[in-house]
Amino acid sequence: xxxxxxxxxxxxxxxxxxxxxxxxxxxxxxxxxxxxxxxxxxxxxxxxxxxxxxxxxxxxxxxxxxxxxxxxxxxxxxxxxxxxxxxxxxxxxxxxxxxxxxxxxxxxxxxxxxxxxxxxxxxxxxxxxxxxxxxxxxxxxxxxxxxxxxxxxxxxxxxxxxxxxxxxxxxxxxxxxxxxxxxxxxxxxxxxxxxxxxxxxxxxxxxxxxxxxxxxxxxxxxxxxxx
Numbered sequence: 454x455x456x457x458x459x460x461x462x463x464x465x466x467x468x469x470x471x472x473x474x475x476x477x478x479x480x481x482x483x484x485x486x487x488x489x490x491x492x493x494x495x496x497x498x499x500x501x502x503x504x505x506x507x508x509x510x511x512x513x514x515x516x517x518x519x520x521x522x523x524x525x526x527x528x529x530x531x532x533x534x535x536x537x538x539x540x541x542x543x544x545x546x547x548x549x550x551x552x553x554x555x556x557x558x559x560x561x562x563x564x565x566x567x568x569x570x571x572x573x574x575x576x577x578x579x580x581x582x583x584x585x586x587x588x589x590x591x592x593x594x595x596x597x598x599x600x601x602x603x604x605x606x607x608x609x610x611x612x613x614x615x616x617x618x619x620x621x622x623x624x625x626x627x628x629x630x631x632x633x634x635x636x637x638x639x640x641x642x643x644x645x646x647x648x649x650x651x652x653x654x655x656x657x658x659x660x661x662x663x664x665x666x667x668x669x670x671x672x673x674x675x676x677x678x679x680x
Contacts, residue, residue, distance in 0.1 A: 454563070456501040456570060457481045461491040461517070462532070463509050467555075471504065471532075474559050488512025492520070500527055502570055504562075507533040507544065515547060522548035528573045530565060532557060541637065551631070560622055567618070568632045582617045584675065586660070589617055598659035608633055609652040616665070616675045625672040649673055 458480045462468040465486070472482045483498060485491035489511035495503070503521075507514035518529055531544050534555040541552045550569045553562060582589045589596040594610055596603045605613065611633040615624065626645040627638040634644070653665040666676040 454479050454567060454570075456566070457483075457499070458566075459483055459485065459491070459494060459498070459500040459503040459505075461485045461488075461494075461503065461505040461509065461514070463487055463506060470559075471562070474563075478563060488514070488517055491517055495521060495525075502566060502573075503527055503529045504566075505529055505531055505549075507531060507535055507540075515544060518544065518547045518549055526573075528569045530562075530569055532562070538639065545637065552637075560619065561628060564615070564619060564622065564628070564632065572635065582614070584617045584620045587613075587617060587656075587664070589614060598656065601659045603655055603659055605652065605655065606648075608648050609655070612648060612652050613656075616673075620675045623668045623671050623674045628672065 456479075458475055460468060460472055460475070460482050462471065462484075463486050468484055468486065472484060475482050483494060483500070485494045488509040491505070491509065492512055495517070505514050505517065509517070514531060514533070518531075521527065521529065528550045529548065530551045530553060531549045532553045532555060533540075535541075536554055544552060550573070551565050553565060580590070580592065582591070586599045587596065591614060594607075596605060596610065596613060603613075612629060615629065615632055624632075626641075629645050629649070630636065630638040649665060653663060656664040664676050666674055668674060
C-alpha cells in the first residue's frame with residue numbers, strides 16, 4: 454500500500470507497533486503523540502489517511518475530527534478502546550470513516566485502511582487478482598474459475614474481492630459487513646451468512662469443491678485448496 458499516513462496515538466507501544474507495521478506494508482508514516490502535536494501536523498502536511506485515537510492529551514480526537522471536517526475530507530479511521538455504541542456512532546457522525554476497537558488485529562487494520570482509501574478514491578483497484586484457479590477483474594466486476602465465468606451479485610463480488618485480496622485472512626462477520634455494506638455492524642443477523650453461503654454455492658458449482666472455509670467462532674476465509 455503506497456499511502457501517506459498520519460498516526461495519532463499517545464501510547465508509545467501501540468504507536469511504535471502500528472508505525473512499524475504500516476511502514477513494512479509500504480506506507481509513509483508521520484506520528485503525533487498528543488492532540489496539540491496532531492493539530493500542528495495536520496495543518497502543515499497532507500495525508501491520504503489519518504489513524505487516530507480518541508483519548509488524547511491536549512486536544513481530544515473528537516475535537517480534532519470536528520476541526521478537520523471544517524476544511525478537509527481526508528479519511529479518518531478511529532482506533533479506540535471506547536466501546537460504547539453511542540460513542541462510535543457519534544464519532545462517525547462527526548466525520549470519521551471507520552471505527553476499530555482496541556485491542557485490534559494488525560491485518561484487520563490494513564484491510565480496513567484499504568477499504569476506506571478505495572472508497573475515498575485515494576487508491577486504485579488492482580487490474581486483476583489471481584488466487585489459485587480463481588481470477589477476478591475488479592474494474593470489470595468479472596470473475597472466473599479457470600475458464601468458467603462466475604455469475605455473482607454485487608455483494609457476492611465484493612465478498613470474493615476481499616477474500617482474494619487477503620486469501621489467508623479470517624474475516625469475522627463484522628469485518629465483512631462493515632467492509633462490504635459500509636455500515637456499522639450493530640447486531641447479529643443472517644445477512645452476511647446468507648451472502649457467503651450463496652457465494653460458496655456458486656464457487657462450488659464452478660469448481661466442484663467448497664472453496665470457502667468456516668472458521669468456527671471466528672468467521673470465514675478462502676480454503677487452502679483455492680490458493
